[in-house]
Amino acid sequence: MEDIADRLPVEEEDEESERDEEEREFDWVVDEADELDEDAFLLDTEEPFELDQPAERSGHIAVVDGHCMYVWGGYKTTGFIDLYLPRNEIWIYNMETERWKKQMAGGNLHASMSGSCGVCVDGVLYLFGGHHARGNTNRVFQLPLRTPLLCWEEMKDLKGLAPSCKDKLGCWVHKNRLVFFGGYGYMAQGAHRGTFEYDETSFMGDNPGRGWNNHIHILDLEVSTWSQPVTKGNAPSPRAAHACAKVGNRGCVWGGDYRLNDLYYIDMDSWEWHEMSVPQQGPVGRSWHSLTPVSPDHIFLFGGFTTYRETLSDAWLYCISKNEWQQYKHNHTQSPRLWHTACSGPEGGGVCVWRLCQ
Numbered sequence: 001m002e003d004i005a006d007r008l009p010v011e012e013e014d015e016e017s018e019r020d021e022e023e024r025e026f027d028w029v030v031d032e033a034d035e036l037d038e039d040a041f042l043l044d045t046e047e048p049f050e051l052d053q054p055a056e057r058s059g060h061i062a063v064v065d066g067h068c069m070y071v072w073g074g075y076k077t078t079g080f081i082d083l084y085l086p087r088n089e090i091w092i093y094n095m096e097t098e099r100w101k102k103q104m105a106g107g108n109l110h111a112s113m114s115g116s117c118g119v120c121v122d123g124v125l126y127l128f129g130g131h132h133a134r135g136n137t138n139r140v141f142q143l144p145l146r147t148p149l150l151c152w153e154e155m156k157d158l159k160g161l162a163p164s165c166k167d168k169l170g171c172w173v174h175k176n177r178l179v180f181f182g183g184y185g186y187m188a189q190g191a192h193r194g195t196f197e198y199d200e201t202s203f204m205g206d207n208p209g210r211g212w213n214n215h216i217h218i219l220d221l222e223v224s225t226w227s228q229p230v231t232k233g234n235a236p237s238p239r240a241a242h243a244c245a246k247v248g249n250r251g252c253v254w255g256g257d258y259r260l261n262d263l264y265y266i267d268m269d270s271w272e273w274h275e276m277s278v279p280q281q282g283p284v285g286r287s288w289h290s291l292t293p294v295s296p297d298h299i300f301l302f303g304g305f306t307t308y309r310e311t312l313s314d315a316w317l318y319c320i321s322k323n324e325w326q327q328y329k330h331n332h333t334q335s336p337r338l339w340h341t342a343c344s345g346p347e348g349g350g351v352c353v354w355r356l357c358q
Contacts, residue, residue, distance in 0.1 A: 053100045054091040059114030059167075062341035065123055065145050069093040069343050073130070075114045084112035084133065090143075090150055095345055107152030109141055115167030119178060120145070121221065126178060128219075129166050129185070136165035136185040136210070140219065160226030163217040164188035170244030172251040174268045178219040179251060184240035185210055193228045197238040212238035212257060216266070233273035236264045241339075243291035245299050247320060252299060254291050259307040261285035263318075282325035283316045290342035297321050300328070303337035311336040 060074025071091040075084050090103045109127075116130030125143040129136065140155040166185025171178055186208055187196050194215035202210040214235050218227050242256025250265040261284055263276040289304025289312070301316040313336040315328040 054102075055085060057085055058339040060085070060341060061116055061118030061127065062343050063118050063120035063125055064095075064343045064345075065120050065125075067094060067096045068145075069095060070120070070125060070145060071341070072118065072125075072127070073113050073116055084114065087112040103150055105143060105150035105152055107141075107143075107150075108154055109152040110139065110154070111137070113137070113167075115184075117169050117171045117180060119171050119173055121173055121176065121178070126219075126221075128171070128178070128180060129163070129169060129183065131167040131185075136167055138163050138165040155224065158219070158224050158226055161190055161192065161228070162226050163215060164192070164213065166213070166240075168240035170242055170253060172244055172246040172268065174246065174249065174251070176221050178221065179268060180215075180217045180219070181244060181251070181253060182212070182214055182236075182239050182242055182256065184212055184257075187211065188213065188215065193230070194235070195238050212240050214238045229271040231266065231271045231273055233266075234275060235273050236262065236275075241287035243289050243301070245291040245293045247293050247296065247299065250320075252291065254301065255286050255289060255304065257287050259285040259287050259305070276323055279325060283314065283327075284312075286312060288338040288340075290337075290340060292342045292344055294344060300342070302342055303340060305338040311338050313337065 054071055055076050057074035057076045060071055062069055062071045064070075069092070071093065072089070073085055073087070075082050077083075087109050088105050090105050092101050092103060093099075094101075111132035111134075113130030113132045117128045119126050123144065123146040125145055127141045127143070129138055140158065141152050142155055143150060143152050163180060163183075164186055166183035169183030170181045172181075173179070184199070187198070187210075192215055194213055196211055196213045196215075198209050198211040214237060216229060216231065218229060219225075220227065236253055237260075239256035239260065242260075243254050245252045249268050251268055252263065252265045254263050255261060261278050261282070263278055264273055265276065266273050283301055284306055286304030286306050290302050292300045292302075294300045294317075297320050299318045299320070301318065303314075304312050306312060313333045315330055317326045317328050318324070319326070
């Protein structure tokens, strides 16, 4: 865990195809001409890989409840094969003792996945979407974390128009509602608000084409209903592998395919989009990075993957009130990360960035 609480600025006066190219050794390369569909080489598995700490992985989820971080899913590389991590394993990291433990989860979680969206609300982990060995999904599951036995349950009786099947999307939690944005997957069926853009490289064999979207969908946990807001302002372009963070009533979106460096936020009370200027000396465009709120006025940006096929280890602090970026100096520049997770520590005690190198 890296503590950045003491390093916050002080006020003076008051695209991609399905997997995209990555570079081996935690950066691995797939030539564009030889790029494979995930369905062809990601294998579902229930075999455990580790004893006392999680296996290295990408595309997993991590959420915090109290002083514990919960990690689920993703995939790892074994030899020349990428394998999904077991769906019935939950790894728990105690941020006070700095120790891992594994807990097995029962229930009806249907598949191991990568690129899912996971958030924690009042001690319950909610899991939406993702990609498994047979394609994308839009199913929703919940996992109560404050119980002796962990047990997944699918939320089957949801009303309203559900999002399309997709992965690599973002989410905010606002007033007991889950607000999902963007993602990569199949074209939505029905009258969805927003824009969809096909990925021309996704039409392979009999597979239906996929692409990016900028849809917003709300899941109201109190009434178990999906809805879409009518938004105002200029929305971000369709994207996936972006990063989202919530500060106050603002849902912030930074980057994503095509390795963008734009910053938007939506006011989740008025549902109006705003684009913020990013200075030339600010962070470069990227996807598969993380964006984490660290104070009521600051967001922490870390890592990602650039247009130049570079895996990044730079870190930045964004001051919301000043609309200013400041590069954050740290001692882990030799540990670049992409498609990792980052969680706020308890009571704002720093940021826990996690992804073991493959």
